[in-house]
Amino acid sequence: METIKEFFHFLFHLNDELGPFIQEHGSMIYLVFFLVIFVETGLVIMPFLPGDSLLFVAGTFAARGDGGLNIYYLIGLLFIAAILGDNLNYFVGRFFGQRVTKWKLFGRILVKPEWIEKTKGYFDKYGVRTIIIARFIPIVRTITPFVAGVGEMRYRTFLPYDILGGFLWISLLSLAGYFFGQTEFVQKHYEAVILGIIFISVLPMAIEVARNFFGKKKA
Numbered sequence: 001m002e003t004i005k006e007f008f009h010f011l012f013h014l015n016d017e018l019g020p021f022i023q024e025h026g027s028m029i030y031l032v033f034f035l036v037i038f039v040e041t042g043l044v045i046m047p048f049l050p051g052d053s054l055l056f057v058a059g060t061f062a063a064r065g066d067g068g069l070n071i072y073y074l075i076g077l078l079f080i081a082a083i084l085g086d087n088l089n090y091f092v093g094r095f096f097g098q099r100v101t102k103w104k105l106f107g108r109i110l111v112k113p114e115w116i117e118k119t120k121g122y123f124d125k126y127g128v129r130t131i132i133i134a135r136f137i138p139i140v141r142t143i144t145p146f147v148a149g150v151g152e153m154r155y156r157t158f159l160p161y162d163i164l165g166g167f168l169w170i171s172l173l174s175l176a177g178y179f180f181g182q183t184e185f186v187q188k189h190y191e192a193v194i195l196g197i198i199f200i201s202v203l204p205m206a207i208e209v210a211r212n213f214f215g216k217k218k219a
Helices: 002-012 014-025 028-042 051-063 071-102 113-136 140-150 155-180 184-188 190-218
Strands: none
Touching: 014 028, 014 051, 028 051, 028 071, 028 140, 051 071, 051 155, 071 140, 071 155, 113 140, 113 155, 140 155
16 A cells, blocks of 8 residues: 555656656656556546646656656657557457446446546547547546447547547657756746646536536526
């Protein structure tokens, strides 16, 4: 349990923890990043990992040019992790379907049915473009490939959108950190910037939830 706490402390305090970790463990950081992105996108029960902020912080450290991280290796490796993760999630959805919503851990449902319903709503509204859009929305990006699998979307339809979405998500956020993470303003307000990234990521989902909530009250 203590190890799990330390792991999540590391993930949510990357700006403070990443430098010492790179100095101590070197290239192992690539494996850590790969696993975080793979797990967030590949395990439907793990939608809460901080993928957006991780990509931005990783890009920031790559820009420092101290030999710790290489932006090209970073983008390439994490792109592979994102695609492999989504594909795993897709085939889990094809195989297990709605049964996943009945899985429990310590008496708590691991995949909330409302997450799936919300993602289905995005599919109804945006069609297969949801696969690209969802990459930039926490929780939804984890549930989307699973729902695509549950709905038996044709794999040759799913895969091209998934590749494009994965490339845009990994490259845009990593490069944002690479080009802007070292600016004086960002360095002085790093925590606020990371919170801002998280806020912008969840804003579309929050607006949709609020719209549905107030729409039901009016009805």
